[in-house]
Amino acid sequence: xxxxxxxxxxxxxxxxxxxxxxxxxxxxxxxxxxxxxxxxxxxxxxxxxxxxxxxxxxxxxxxxxxxxxxxxxxxxxxxxxxxxxxxxxxxxxxxxxxxxxxxxxxxxxxxxxxxxxxxxxxxxxxxxxxxxxxxxxxxxxxxxxxxxxxxxxxxxxxxxxxxxxxxxxxxxxxxxxxxxxxxxxxxxxxxxxxxxxxxxxxxxxxxxxxxxxxxxxxxxxxxxxxxxxxxxxxxxxxxxxxxxxxxxxxxxxxxxxxxxxxxxxxxxxxxxxxxxxxxxxxxxxxxxxxxxxxxxxxxxxxxxxxxxxxxxxxxxxxxxxxxxxxxxxxxxxxxxxxxxxxxxxxxxxxxxxxxxxxxxxxxxxxxxxxxxxxxxxxxxxxxxxxxxxxxxxxxxxxxxxxxxxxxxxxxxxxxxxxxxxxxxxxxxxxxxxxxxxxxxxxxxxxxxxxxxxxxxxxxxxxxxxxxxxxxxxxxxxxxxxxxxxxxxxxxxxxxxxxxxxxxxxxxxxxxxxxxxxxxxxxxxxxxxxxxxxxxxxxxxxxxxxxxxxxxxxxxxxxxxxxxxxxxxxxxxxxxxxxxxxxxxxxxxxxxxxxxxx
Numbered sequence: 001x002x003x004x005x006x007x008x009x010x011x012x013x014x015x016x017x018x019x020x021x022x023x024x025x026x027x028x029x030x031x032x033x034x035x036x037x038x039x040x041x042x043x044x045x046x047x048x049x050x051x052x053x054x055x056x057x058x059x060x061x062x063x064x065x066x067x068x069x070x071x072x073x074x075x076x077x078x079x080x081x082x083x084x085x086x087x088x089x090x091x092x093x094x095x096x097x098x099x100x101x102x103x104x105x106x107x108x109x110x111x112x113x114x115x116x117x118x119x120x121x122x123x124x125x126x127x128x129x130x131x132x133x134x135x136x137x138x139x140x141x142x143x144x145x146x147x148x149x150x151x152x153x154x155x156x157x158x159x160x161x162x163x164x165x166x167x168x169x170x171x172x173x174x175x176x177x178x179x180x181x182x183x184x185x186x187x188x189x190x191x192x193x194x195x196x197x198x199x200x201x202x203x204x205x206x207x208x209x210x211x212x213x214x215x216x217x218x219x220x221x222x223x224x225x226x227x228x229x230x231x232x233x234x235x236x237x238x239x240x241x242x243x244x245x246x247x248x249x250x251x252x253x254x255x256x257x258x259x260x261x262x263x264x265x266x267x268x269x270x271x272x273x274x275x276x277x278x279x280x281x282x283x284x285x286x287x288x289x290x291x292x293x294x295x296x297x298x299x300x301x302x303x304x305x306x307x308x309x310x311x312x313x314x315x316x317x318x319x320x321x322x323x324x325x326x327x328x329x330x331x332x333x334x335x336x337x338x339x340x341x342x343x344x345x346x347x348x349x350x351x352x353x354x355x356x357x358x359x360x361x362x363x364x365x366x367x368x369x370x371x372x373x374x375x376x377x378x379x380x381x382x383x384x385x386x387x388x389x390x391x392x393x394x395x396x397x398x399x400x401x402x403x404x405x406x407x408x409x410x411x412x413x414x415x416x417x418x419x420x421x422x423x424x425x426x427x428x429x430x431x432x433x434x435x436x437x438x439x440x441x442x443x444x445x446x447x448x449x450x451x452x453x454x455x456x457x458x459x460x461x462x463x464x465x466x467x468x469x470x471x472x473x474x475x476x477x478x479x480x481x482x483x484x485x486x487x488x489x490x491x492x493x494x495x496x497x498x499x500x501x502x503x504x505x506x507x508x509x510x511x512x513x514x515x516x517x518x519x520x521x522x523x524x525x526x527x528x529x530x531x532x533x534x535x536x537x538x539x540x541x542x543x544x545x546x547x548x549x550x551x552x553x554x555x556x557x558x559x560x561x562x563x564x565x566x567x568x569x570x571x572x573x574x575x576x577x578x579x580x581x582x583x584x585x586x587x588x589x590x591x592x593x594x595x596x597x
Contacts (some may be wrong), residue, residue: 003035004158004234006039007038010056011031011033011056013030017029028170030169031216034060041070042130043128047088048083053084055142070088070096073160074098076148076162077103078341081214085097099227102120133421158208159203161213166543167181169216181226184216191321196233235470243274244297246296246311247331257331261361272398287318298311299333300331300332300344301334302343311344330360360374382587385536396532396533402430404462407426411423411461412440412461414457420485421482422449423484440524461500464536465538507534511529
């Protein structure tokens, strides 16, 4: 298979394997990918599993048509990719192996030699020229071993991504990429989200047209789709709206409760309900579902003063992979001393940004009227946002939304008639309650100010404490005149036709401008409330919470000057101009502080 005019595929399909890494079921086999770059010099990219030595060597021989390789580039030392290094070096005694320093230590361990005299050690930014093709090496430690490098070919604009962007399944498997890539990523790489994020930032600086992973198909079209999924997975974001229920049941009573809850969730508008019986399902599939959806229900029995073993194993799989940024609800069953909820909650003690539902369902052997009412309360709590987002079930006159106004942070959405827009503001105030009036103050330099002056309508989205920094980057650090801030999402709309955010808010209000007050640098819009919905019961994001918990710490080391407390932009100089406006977030001098040594 030709990847480009100069790059050939020389990997193999494994249709005999049943368990990858001894634990992951692979009904459609695996692909062990290897590539050859043919130029004035020839480089082979990685080897394959030990079961396919001769097939792989035949593939190389056929691809080269009598020529001999000059280099073997080893990106990853896991045996399914490195098993044939030694036989390759013996088959081609003139070849040189190229890899990271840590990889050569591992070669010594695997093969008893680091090929001293026939090796080239490369690190971050090092290059290797083959002729027309120049290869640049990028370190990717702990994605998912410490020695990993990835390789960028600037001539054909190809990223050889090691295990990144790989998936289960042979190359000719007819299956959805995302499903098996997600299970592969979460199972194998999921613990190392921070390291994957670092690699994605490096990749963003490269002009990539093709991605060649060590497992799965070569990616040649719509690369943004794959990159976006990897960004979601590695930042522990929510990929799909829905609720996953994981349960164990000994005599069927807990199962009956789960089935009833699933029915209630669907009735209340949950877009997707996934149920996994942990004693019978593929555990890797269950773990995948838990990471895919934003809400998780755990239901199990108290068992030997602990929890049922399959549930314990499942939670350990989650916490081992840094499960975070999720809502978890608990259902426990116990005949005389129920402890399951306490044990399950304790297992997440070290997990980040886990919000537990207010309602815990307590079943004493079998469902009764009390525990059934608790199930209904839990369904209401978990589906509050779905019911509020749907025109059919939303309470569009829920003025409790006004109680979420404080000195918080908000996304104000608007539209110029051609494109939706949004910006971050922190000055939203209720000014009267008979009738309800809200004042919104916006900097005149912002494009949203211009739009709202023209249209007279806006939506105020009250950000909740689970909003990540990405929300502030999207709506606070770029102009809607030049950027489509909703390009990567399917927007939800209120009755006035404007967007409201599908997540990270606890309420929104649709406002109609009744009066405008010119405040010099800013304009104040006095508005009536035409619609108000409460989406969740999460706390409003305050300015203080944003500064303490969301905003990354600015990189001020070695710099002298002033830093914007809102976005971290640094003004270098001895004195801060009184009229300074931060070029990123548009805040003035009052929101700057001096950099301290």
